[in-house]
Amino acid sequence: MAVIRIQREDFDAASEASALTKGRTDIGAVVTFTGLCRAEGGKLAALELEHYPGMAEEEIARVVADAEQRWPLQGVVAIHRYGKIAPGENIVLVVTASSHRIAALEAAEFLMDYLKTRAPFWKKEHLLDGSSGDWVEAKEVDDRAAERWDVAQDGG
């Protein structure tokens, strides 16, 4: 039911969102989140995204299923790109649709927090001087962001 895609090519956020609501009258809220590649102060030529084929799809499906259990969602789209991505280009798309806005907003935030910490993707920097930069390091703040949903669930 949910749309999950791992792809090299770009996506169109607007058309993905409208496909989700087409012909439906039960959806009252659609949240669209697009993550883009930053230039990091102008030093970055591109990010190269490596992924674990097979597991990437399966793990995102697990995270989406988790979101569908927590919130009443009428539709979910999760698209994650891999390969070389230039500053300004799209990396990830999450679209959530629900009858009411709170569920759509919270589920979108949950999906992004979990995708960042659980989906098997890794970013490597390619710098403008032609050199290969470092692997991007996982951020503590992303772990904390994901953990607050555990607390929310444990607390009832």
Next chain:
Amino acid sequence: MKAVYFAWVRERIGKTGEEILPPDDVKTVGQLIRWLSAKGEEYAYAFEKPDVIRAALDRTHVKHDVDIAGAREIAFFPPMTGG
């Protein structure tokens, strides 16, 4: 079983994956990391900070104390940075 490596774990070891045959006394993910570390300099470098290494058994995230028995594929990688 098949071992696969990603990101800087792959770069340090110098291969994307390989068939491995750990001895019977290697029972958990953590023990397998220690066993692989002893295979050579490149492995020792890749696994120099074992606490940082994440693992997946048959494409599911697992902690280091999980038993590897029966698994067909084990993956080692750094903390994820997608999204």
